[in-house]
Amino acid sequence: EDKVVQSPLSLVVHEGDTVTLNCSYEVTNFRSLLWYKQEKKAPTFLFMLTSSGIEKKSGRLSSILDKKELFSILNITATQTGDSAVYLCAVRSPWIGGSTLGRLYFGRGTQLTVWP
C-alpha cells in the first residue's frame, strides 16, 4: 500500500504551458515533504516543505503544502524542454514510532515531457 501517491503518473505538454503535479500522503508523525527532479541520473533536490500554506519558490518552480488535507503541489510555469524529467515526491517520518531515525517514503514519480 503506497503511502505517497503522485498524480498524474505521466504528463505531456508543450513549451510555455503551466503544469501542476500532485502529491498526497498518508504517514504518521509527518516531518517534511520533499520534491526532487530526476533526469537520466541522480535525483536533485528541489524543495523541502514543513509548514502548511507557505509557498516555496525557485524561478519558475513553486510548491506548497497542505498538512490538513495531506497533499502538496508542484507548479512549473512557462515550461521548457529542460523541465522534462521525472518529478519525485517524498515524505519523511520516523522509522519506528517515536524514533528519531527518519526515513523517506517516495511516490512513484510523475514523468513530465515538454515538447518544443
Added chain:
Amino acid sequence: DVKVTQSSRYLVKRTGEKVFLECVQDMDHENMFWYRQDPGLGLRLIYFSYDVKMKEKGDIPEGYSVSREKKERFSLILESASTNQTSMYLCASSLGPGMNTEAFFGQGTRLTVV
C-alpha cells in the same frame, strides 16, 4: 560541494555471482541509504544505516545485505545475483537522527543480471 559517489555507472553480472555496489559520501553524514528504482514502482528502500556498523532493513531487503565499516562508505551486497535484481540502484546520504534535511543521491548504478 556535496558529493555521493557510486563506484560504477553500469554493471553486467551473471546469475549466481556475488555483487558489490559501493557508495562513498564526503559530507560526514550519519545516515546512508540504498534504494532500487524500477519503472512504475518508484524508489524502494532496501537498507539504511544510521551509524557505523548499524543497519536497518528497508521495504525489500530480501536477497541483499549491507556493510558499513566506515562512516563514509556504505556497500550493498547481492549474495547471489538473480535476474529479478536487474535494476537501477541509488545510494543516498543525509544528516543524522532528528535532522530534518534533504537526502543527497549518487548518480546511480544500472545493474543488469544475465
